[in-house]
Amino acid sequence: MKASQFFISTLKEAPAEATLASHKLMLRAGLIKANASGLYTWMPMGLRVLRKVENIVREEMNRAGCVELLMPVIQSADLWKESGRWQFYGDELLRITDRHDNEFCFSPTCEEMITDIVRKEINSYKQLPKNFYHINTKFRDERRPRFGVMRAREFVMKDAYSFHADFESLVRDGYQPMYNAYCRIFNRLGLNFRPVAADTGSIGGTGSHEFQVLAESGEDVIAYSDSSDYAANVELAQTLPLSGSRAAAQKSLEKIHTPNTKTIEQLVQFLNIPVETTLKSIVVEGKEDGEIVLLLLRGDHEFNDIKAEKLADVKSPLTMASAESILAQFGANGGSLGPVDFKGKVYADFATEKGADWVIGANQDDYHYTGFNFGRDAAEPEFVDLRNVVAGDPSPCGSGSLKLARGIEVGHVFQLRTKYSEAMNAAFLDNNGKSQIMEMGCYGIGVTRVVAAAIEQNNDEKGIIWTDAMAPFTVVIVPMNYKKSADVKAAADKIHAELLAQGVDVLLDDRDERAGVLLADSELLGIPHRIVIGDRALKEGNVEYAERKVGESQSIAVNEIVGKIKNVLAK
Secondary structure (H helix, E strand, C coil): CEHHHCCCCCCCCCCCCCCCHHHHHHHHCCCEEEEECCEEEECHHHHHHHHHHHHHHHHHHHHCCCEECCCCCEEEHHHHHHHCHHHHCCCCCCEEECCCCCEEEECCCCHHHHHHHHHHHCCEHHHCCEEEEEEEEEECCCCCCECHHHECCEEEEEEEEEEECCHHHHHHHHHHHHHHHHHHHHHHCCCCEEEEECCCHHHCCCEEEEEEEECCCCCEEEEEECCCCCEEECCCCCCCCCCCCCCCCCCCCEEEECCCCCCHHHHHHHHCCCHHHEEEEEEEEECCCCCEEEEEEECCCCECHHHHHCCCCECCCCCECCHHHHHHHHCCCCCCCCCCCCCCEEEEEHHHCCCCCEEEECCCCCEEEEEECECCCECCCEEECCECCCCCCECCCCCCEEEEEEEEEEEEEEEEECHHHHHCCCEEECCCCCEEECEEEEEEEEHHHHHHHHHHHCEECCEECCCCCCCCCCEEEEECCCCCCHHHHHHHHHHHHHHHHCCCCEEECCCCCCHHHHHHHHHHCCCCEEEEECHHHHHCCEEEEEECCCCCEEEEECCCHHHHHHHHHHC
């Protein structure tokens, strides 16, 4: 491909609204153009990257035994009402009506659609298992679209759905093959990633793994062991009960006046005490109407609402108690609460079990207790896991300590089980002729997000650094004075033709631009391999070769450069 036949549109500066490196560089490199909030056109250069990702995804899905189809972007509301998600999904579901006032939505995901297809087409255990996938546009009406295609409203996603006669088949024939396929996909794309255990969230099911591309700009935090392959999203990573005996109480319970101290930070400053000696109180609604539950954790630890929601006596979804109910049952407002004389259910985090002489709210506005001890000053709570892990915590796997890293979620696999198949009566006849509900798995990859995540992980001050697998072009030929030097033109055309004949994805940048512009654009676009052809080097029988991720140029004989490229790409 010659640049004069293609379309290249680069910018020296990114628009002011772009903050993430990927957003800035995708706009500067002309990969995308903004149309409206969270809506982008994929320009020719960006589309080449997107299609390369799609092709690798498609190859590995097919290799794993998945069957491709293509479901519509517009879906009937009837299916979503049948599953119960029409209202539950919330404002992110963009609802529309046609001229006959029939209700539809723009697809954010396809559990309902594929379940409807399967229940009409599959009725026997002999037809199972089956795994269907498609690569298609999705739409979620994000409240705050941001970070370019990282959190856009319209995006391209690969979603797959497997159907099984039993749970064993779901794990063996669906979940594990998809997990393995995802590892192959991200390895082929050349990304530094980790599969991590994750919460199933609103999609439902009993088990899931996220695939996180490691990047400092990532929205997610993952915890991983320094001596095993354990990894989990920080919201799911477990803390363990502390060993040993509880510290002996050294202080008596004392109520002290703490005016205008509503937060842990204010309390620590007012009393000049270590934050590790404080307990913070979180009050949530209980499972039964009118009940409230008190949750206690160390003042320096971060509350994990996902873990709290799974406690037996806590209402799901997690709901913070109202100010009125707190005042009625504690006799005080938030900021001065604690377990002394509280009659309701109390959970305390594992990290608090062995401590003594805590500082905690006294259930009187502007007062706190010092010298608080479980068992002596209040009944023993139920000790559970309530917090996010921190670096240095013991790994839940029993091997090593936890480290933390930031990541960008690009894929997710779920064991859906029967959440949708049961709601929509996706049943089959087993080998005894008895009707059974199908087990389901769900497997997604954010194709557009993969592109942005790759840039977040691989860039420098000059621009993008693509891997060979994802680059819009693998090789760029940059001839100096292509229009003016017959020798340069002849050499460039010859190398271009030979590389094309070898099946190399090569761009000949024959634009009538200054050398500095051509070289800067090649680096901004992140093309992995560059051949620079100039009159001076040609007279000595050489061209210059540089690998984008290395940066240093080397002289290569003009008659050896094609072989050099072939050898580099074969590694």
